[in-house]
Amino acid sequence: MEQFTASIIIAHRGASGYRPEHTLAAYELAIDLGADYIEPDLVATKDGVLVARHENEISETTDITQHPEFAERRTTKIIDGESKTGWFTEDFTLAELKTLRAKERIPQVRSQNTIYDGLLAIPTFQEIIDLAKTKSIAVGRTIGIYPETKHPTYFQSIGLALEAPLLAILQANGYQGANAPIFIQSFEVSNLKYLASKTDLPLVQLLNNTGKPYDFVVNADERTYSDLVTKSGLQEIAEYAQAIGIHKNLIVPIDSNKKLLSSTSLVSDAHAASLLVHAWTFRNENLFLPLDFQDNPQKEYELFFSLGVDGVFSDFPDTANLLK
Known part of the structure; x- marks a missing residue:
């Protein structure tokens, strides 16, 4: 069975508790606060460049x-079966998107x-990689x-598949092998299986506590x-895949009053299948x-670390780092 290591801190869209998400400022602060990995959600521009936005519809996260x-x-547009109205990254070139500025989503x-708000640009995936490498040198540890x-x-479906440009950028930047400081994640299954046939970089199957992968919908699975x-x-x-990225309620469910219930066997079941668990x-x-943890977020980390998770996605890497 795989040897599981100490939990990693994954900065969820950067230090998004402190800066507008998916900005270089959010990622840099996350690293300074102790994050081991920084997490960009990748979408494509009209000219096929990968940029970081939570959604391809950008009215909630930019000044469009x-x-x-x-x-x-x-x-x-219909995105994954849902009607969305607004402005979409695939309708803009990178140069056009660079004229926009990020804003706080919530x-x-x-x-x-x-x-x-209004100060920070939309970063490309390449700019995020450059930041991770520069900061790795500055802080003396590898930032994934x-x-x-x-x-x-x-x-x-619109001719802007994400997988090929993603792998091309990673290869150009020296990310190779199962031990590279990277995890590639998806809520869908088909594209992860495709990626597994093209690379040996670590892959993560994301699992929500409701619904189903959209490719299952398309394929009538x-x-x-x-x-x-x-x-x-x-x-x-x-x-x-090498890991699962799971909604924390799948590990410790909550009732209708937001009270914690007993933990499930999911962490041990995943470990038995040689899968890392990132919550x-x-x-x-x-x-x-x-x-149970109002005004005491540290207690939530303590619970999940005690249950053996291998990583946590956090908007507040400093809080996670206190208990790592």
Whole structure:
């Protein structure tokens, strides 16, 4: 069986508790606060460049509405079966996106971050890699990257598949082998299996506590995420991935009152299948904490570390680092 190491801290979209997410400032601060990996969600531009945004629809995370020159590009699309109205990265060149500035995605919760609205650009994947390498030298430890392919079936359907440019950038930057400081993640299955046939870099199957992978919808596969967290499902995942990135409620469920229930066997089941377990998402605000840990986010980390998780996705890497 695989030897499991100390838990890693994955900066969820950077130190997004302190800076607008998916910005170089958020990633740099995350590293300074002790993150081992920084996590960019990757989407494609019209000219095929990978950039970091939580979604390809960017009205929630940029100042696009303040750019009248782009007003006519507002449109409605079906993304993974859901109707979305706004502006989409695939309708803009990189040069055009670089004229926009990031803003705080949840200002009602993180009003303190709005002071950075309008100051920070949308970073390319290459710029994020450059930052990780530069900071690795500065802080004297290797900073890993943890990219997510967002909506891979959708991007493939419009001729902007994410996988080839992702692998090309990683190869050009020297990421090679099973021990490279990288994890590539996806909520879909087909693109991870494709990546497994093209690279030996570590892959992560993301698992939500509701719904199903969108490629299962497209392919009329009746299975859901619940089927993938069974022992047989985990064994199947282990055939193409090295880790699972799972909603923390799949490890410790909560009831309708946000009270914690007994932990499941998922961590030990995954370890038995030789899969690492990375849990998401840890946040300090009471809005996101179970009732048991209000005003005490450190207790949540303590619980999950005690259950043997191999990594945590955190908006507040410094809080995670206190208990690592």
